[in-house]
Amino acid sequence: MKMGFRWYGSGNDTVTLSEIRQIPGVSEIVWALHYKQPGEIWETDEIQKVRDELSGFGFGMSVVESVNVHDDIKTAGRNRDLYIGNYIQTLRNLSRFGVKVVCYNFMPVFDWTRTDLFHPLPDGSTALYYEKSRIKRDPAEMAEYILSETKGYTMPGWEPERLAGLNGLFELYKKTDKEALWANLKYFLDALMPVCRECDIKMAIHPDDPPWDIFGLPRLLVDEPAVGRFLSMVNDPYNCLTLCSGSLGADPRNNVPDIIRRYCGRIAFAHIRNVKHYPNGDFSEVSHRDRDGDTGILEIIRAYHDCGFDGYIRPDHGRHIWNEKCRPGYGLYDRALGIMYILGAWDMLDKLDERQ
Ligand code: DNO
Secondary structure (H helix, E strand, C coil): CEEEEECCCCCCCCCCHHHHHCCCCEEEEEECCCCCCCCCCCCHHHHHHHHHHHHCCCCECCEEECCCCCHHHHCCCCCHHHHHHHHHHHHHHHHCCCCCEEEECCCCCCCCCCCEEEEECCCCCEEEEECHHHHCCCHHHHHHHHHHHCCCCCCCCCCHHHHHCHHHHHHHHCCCCHHHHHHHHHHHHHHHHHHHHHHCCEEEECCCCCCCCECCECCCCCCHHHHHHHHHHCCCCCEEEEEEHHHHHCCCCCCHHHHHHHHHHHEEEEEECEEEECCCCCEEEECCCHHHCCCCHHHHHHHHHHCCCCCEEEECCCCECCCCCCCCCCCCHHHHHHHHHHHHHHHHHHHHHHHC
């Protein structure tokens, strides 16, 4: 497997490339043009600028997270073919720079959702937290809260300009039920697959986070049957998964190691995140150490190792520790600790294999 670290770009991240270079084992920066709106073409000169910056530090740029999908594509809106055309052009441009995996999601209106971005943990650190009962509230109220909590940083899907048009977005999704959303996802992927094959780029969908419907909006990639349906609906080696252990693992009924063993050949990108469940359905993100949460981090690593996983991997959200001021979930220190934990387990599994 190839270790990556998500980075939001110069001037847009508290973490620097020189800091990331000091974390053992990281060869890839998981990147994106964060200023781009869904539907816009990523131009080659813009991509080249990132390439020059990353290669100056010896990093690869094989994984983009994310090229976001326009709402017209998700809702079969008037301009969906135009935006699919733009997406295809972006893939072609990315392939000129050696991009191999494009992560995206098909969640309506919001990307990942939490109710508390800096929830205190008993050890004095803070972490992302989800309180089920608070989600029933009006999404506009929720949006206002999130904006005040993010302390100037934007969370994907919760950008101020997007939240300003919240009512319009909800209106747009009224005619899109779960089956319509599945059909729109298939339409999108069917159009992309020939280009993906030609460009050797895998499309890697991120599961819905959390893995259940919120604010009355349908969500698709929520459990093992849904993952199976997704992969057989477009049965192409370029139609792949970003297997996010923390997203699927937020539902205690999901056995993430089993899902990995079952679909390993179609996992292009792995996110390793640990969550702790509470009996009332709330959950908290925690350190990557297996026993700190309920996701089964060691079994997950063992599943990838047993399958001979050679795709890309990154530690997902970390806690905020040592007074670090950073994007929610995306600080330097806890993600660096997460990498050392993952690599420690992985290297030991390699050693044990050598003995046999
Ligand atoms: C959360 C991330 C997601 C992910 C998108 C993919 O931290 O894992 O925001 O990047 O859902 O499009």
